[in-house]
Amino acid sequence: xxxxxxxxxxxxxxxxxxxxxxxxxxxxxxxxxxxxxxxxxxxxxxxxxxxxxxxxxxxxxxxxxxxxxxxxxxxxxxxxxxxxxxxxxxxxxxxxxxxxxxxxxxxxxxxxxxxxxxxxxxxxxxxxxxxxxxxxxxxxxxxxxxxxxxxxxxxxxxxxxxxxxxxxxxxxxxxxxxxxxxxxxxxxxxxxxxxxxxxxxxxxxxxxxxxxxxxxxxxxxxxxxxxxxxxxxxxxxxxxxxxxxxxxxx
Amino acid sequence: xxxxxxxxxxxxxxxxxxxxxxxxxxxxxxxxxxxxxxxxxxxxxxxxxxxxxxxxxxxxxxxxxxxxxxxxxxxxxxxxxxxxxxxxxxxxxxxxxxxxxxxxxxxxxxxxxxxxxxxxxxxxxxxxxxxxxxxxxxxxxxxxxxxxxxxxxxxxxxxxxxxxxxxxxxxxxxxxxxxxxxxxxxxxxxxxxx
Numbered sequence: 541x542x543x544x545x546x547x548x549x550x551x552x553x554x555x556x557x558x559x560x561x562x563x564x565x566x567x568x569x570x571x572x573x574x575x576x577x578x579x580x581x582x583x584x585x586x587x588x589x590x591x592x593x594x595x596x597x598x599x600x601x602x603x604x605x606x607x608x609x610x611x612x613x614x615x616x617x618x619x620x621x622x623x624x625x626x627x628x629x630x631x632x633x634x635x636x637x638x639x640x641x642x643x644x645x646x647x648x649x650x651x652x653x654x655x656x657x658x659x660x661x662x663x664x665x666x667x668x669x670x671x672x673x674x675x676x677x678x679x680x681x682x683x684x685x686x687x688x689x690x691x692x693x694x695x696x697x698x699x700x701x702x703x704x705x706x707x708x709x710x711x712x713x714x715x716x717x718x719x720x721x722x723x724x725x726x727x728x729x730x731x732x733x734x735x736x737x738x739x740x741x742x743x744x745x746x747x748x749x750x751x752x753x754x755x756x757x758x759x760x761x762x763x764x765x766x767x768x769x770x771x772x773x774x775x776x777x778x779x780x781x782x783x784x785x786x787x788x789x790x
Numbered sequence: 791x792x793x794x795x796x797x798x799x800x801x802x803x804x805x806x807x808x809x810x811x812x813x814x815x816x817x818x819x820x821x822x823x824x825x826x827x828x829x830x831x832x833x834x835x836x837x838x839x840x841x842x843x844x845x846x847x848x849x850x851x852x853x854x855x856x857x858x859x860x861x862x863x864x865x866x867x868x869x870x871x872x873x874x875x876x877x878x879x880x881x882x883x884x885x886x887x888x889x890x891x892x893x894x895x896x897x898x899x900x901x902x903x904x905x906x907x908x909x910x911x912x913x914x915x916x917x918x919x920x921x922x923x924x925x926x927x928x929x930x931x932x933x934x935x936x937x938x939x940x941x942x943x944x945x946x947x948x949x950x951x952x953x954x955x956x957x958x959x960x961x962x963x964x965x966x967x968x969x970x971x972x973x974x975x976x977x978x979x980x981x982x983x984x
Contacts, residue, residue, distance in 0.1 A: 640870070
């Protein structure tokens, strides 16, 4: 069924932005790819991918860190494996192959977590398994790891993983601080603080990410205004720049 | 065998109190992606109910007959079975009910990657539901998803006509709407206190 494969792939490709090629031995490019994953195209805050874990398990900082670390491991391992197998995996079944690879690493993470950190494992519950359907991971395989050499795929996965980590940490700190007045279980806001319980509950997740996006939008808007200083110049010295402005308009 | 009241409790609790979208954050992609119009939301909900029911039966079959001695294969087999079931359903639909197939369109293949589907299979396994309990759990989850989708779509159709500050337009506003819906749904928790 080539039609279905194409539609699936198109959708996944559609969620990702154009990916600059990464050449070996070019540290500027490495920084570029890292910066894109961490900030400019942050998976959660900019691309709105991986929302399910970003909202569900960020009620405390500890849970956020555990989820982000698990996701980081799954993402980087899958990217490295997919990238090294990119000439072996047939085009028609590639999505299924990626999902199988991701599911294998998630099983590994789940078993390690259950054996070494039973309390964390219990707190995250079914959401550890649900890392498989985190569209952020699949989109990195389809958009980057499947067509780039192993080191490049590793850098890209690490950048995206760190971006996810930062987003989850932001969510977790806001929600734990307001929801229970503490950070990492250490009470910070003193006895007088009445915990804002709703922030630790599901609605708090929606509100927190809503406010984070509002803040991001406001910051972008202010930055955009700062760049348009040419317009201010026109207001101040209309005669000096009027010819140039006319050229720009034309 | 669970009695009737227990079964109804499973259905209602997953439909409103522990709504998949609004309190478990499952299926958020369609919740924000296809909630622009009420008609689309209803069709997406219907497709979801259908696939959830099939998944529930498939997961029950796997758990009962195949995975007893190999729980570590659970995740991989769930994913593979869900993906292939959806493909088979799609082929069957195209042949047997072409009108319905065209109605559901792109939604059917996309449902495979919807976390609500895998979430249902895992929750059902963790809670050790039997066949009938699983079916009602899936039905309740599907109805709950549809309810959330349709509510979201109706609110968004109204909000389109109102004067929203440019800063909040788009995803941020949708998150706030979802937050208030989630807050409202928390009220249903009182239903089962006695």
